[in-house]
Amino acid sequence: MNLQQLEYFKKIAETENFTTAATLISVSQPALSKAISKLEDELKVPLFQRNKRNVTLTSYGKSFLIHTDLALLQIEKGIEELKFMVNSEEGNISIASTHCIGTYFMPFIISGFLSISPDTKFQFNHQPTSKIIKDLKEGKISLGFYEKNDNLLTNTEIESIPVKKEKYVLIVAKNHFLAKETEVSLKDLKNESFIVYCDENKDKMLSYSEFIDYTPKVSIQPSEASMLGGLVAAGVGITIVPNTPLINTNTLSIVNIKEDIGYKTIYMGWLKNSSLSLNTTKFKDYVLSLI
The missing domain is CATH 3.40.190.10 (Periplasmic binding protein-like II)
Structure with missing residues (x-):
């Protein structure tokens, strides 16, 4: 048994026709038939039920196809891994x-x-x-x-x-009434409008139900996280973000959050x-x- 026989077997199973399969893989039909016959002889079971025009997988063929797909997939992964190693x-x-x-x-x-x-x-x-x-x-x-x-x-x-933990903080515009505060409680933000970027962790930044007894008002949901700072600076709303060096403290104020709401990891x-x-x-x- 070799890789070529497995590829031939898979292509015939897909097309259900020896002639079509031979054309697609650029081999003569007699050579293809001979390769499959050798494979069936080695396995000691028929893989295909031959009809006048087409062929169908036997129960043995259906079972063997599952393992053939897995084997070819693993070989393909191995080839890709070697390419990246090179x-x-x-x-x-x-x-x-x-x-x-x-x-x-x-x-x-x-x-x-x-x-x-x-x-x-x-x-x-x-x-x-x-x-x-x-x-x-x-x-x-x-x-x-x-x-x-x-x-x-x-x-x-x-x-x-x-590899990195970042504390969540509140950012507000410089002219916001909280701008001069060093710390704020989430409970005090009930009347504020939030700007929220929702990625795969949808609504995560507004899910602090153990700390608040209200549903935060969301004024806008930008499609890019990079838009958050600009929108906050423009006075559209406030937001909770990881405390990173990218926060522009010339236009924004960083306020610590009193509750322990964890970290972005x-x-x-x-x-x-x-x-x-x-x-x-x-x-x-x-x-x-x-x-």
Whole structure:
């Protein structure tokens, strides 16, 4: 049994026709028939029921197709992983992060690493967490940076390590009556209008039900997190965000929140049992050293 026979078998199963399958994979029909006959002889079961025009899978064929699909998928993943390993040996590190994390966290991390490894090249994308996890599983990226969500808690294929915690704070315009306060309680914001960016963790910033007895008023929900600061500065409303260096304190005031509403935690993740390149491993260890 060889890879070619498995690919032939899969294509015939898909087309249910030897002639069509032979055309699609650019092989003669006699050669295709001979390869499948050898496979059936080796397995000692018929894989196809031959009819006048088409063929259909036998019960043996249906069962074997499930394992054939898995085997070909694993081989494809292995090929992709080797391609990325080759690229990484040339200095490339393939990573992705959510848009917010990529805006204010990743530039500092990458800049710091380049100061000690200046020849490194990064392949870097902004993606939703779900796409990052998918690409990690498929070997399209080596490392991902995201905020952990419920889907990750049940995902056993991905190793997720917290690398950064950021306290949530309230930001208001400079002319807002709370601008000169150092601390405020969520209970005192009942009459305020909130600006909320909803990503995959929808409504998370307004879900503090144990601290408040009201439903916050939402004045606007921008499509980009980067719009929050500008809208707050313009007096459209107030918002709760992670305390990051990107908050423009020239136009905004940062106010601590009295209640302990937790932190935004940034996670770094990779596919368990995957073979990371030397450069990727070096970068991963660098990020972990900053914890």
